[in-house]
Amino acid sequence: AQKITQTQPGMFVQEKEAVTLDCTYDTSDQSYGLFWYKQPSSGEMIFLIYQGSYDEQNATEGRYSLNFQKARKSANLVISASQLGDSAMYFCAMGSGGGADGLTFGKGTHLIIQP
């Protein structure tokens, strides 16, 4: 069975600071994908970044980067130069195999950016 653990229920960060959201995962699969999604209060899940288990480079997408440490089974999201609009719930998720079981999500981190 797959499991995603996000240990930070909530975080307060000053605007313009960098923030790291923690995510650890557990799986027996060799091939898997790790995803981060942002969910504002409106409810829509917005895809941010993807890391494949065989990717040697850490993924980056604009201000988002994924710090992938395979041996430690961690996939932390780093947001550089945070903005007020970054305030939202952030979910780490994993998919593997044929995708038959959908994505497994963590419980999320509620990030609040303060001016």
Next chain:
Amino acid sequence: EAGVTQSPTHLIKTRGQQATLRCSPISGHTSVYWYQQALGLGLQFLLWYDEGEERNRGNFPPRFSGRQFPNYSSELNVNALELEDSALYLCASSDGQGGQDTQYFGPGTRLTVL
């Protein structure tokens, strides 16, 4: 490119009724996933449709069902509604069948059961 769309935005039903939720995937995507996000339970996988077939379902009772149409849009039906079915229902689409294919989500349908 249009994203995933869902309708209705909100739905209010009473116990015992049936609810129908609809989802249109991104153009060119053949896989549609349904998830339930209930308060305190997090996001849980409900159903997966691909090429018109139900490929897998999560740990939900049979009163949760659905279908995928030839144009790849999908419908989720919840029969004999119970109070605990109140949740945000999210639909996602992807252009592949693998667990590593990115799923893009719609805005969700918020179902309230009274």
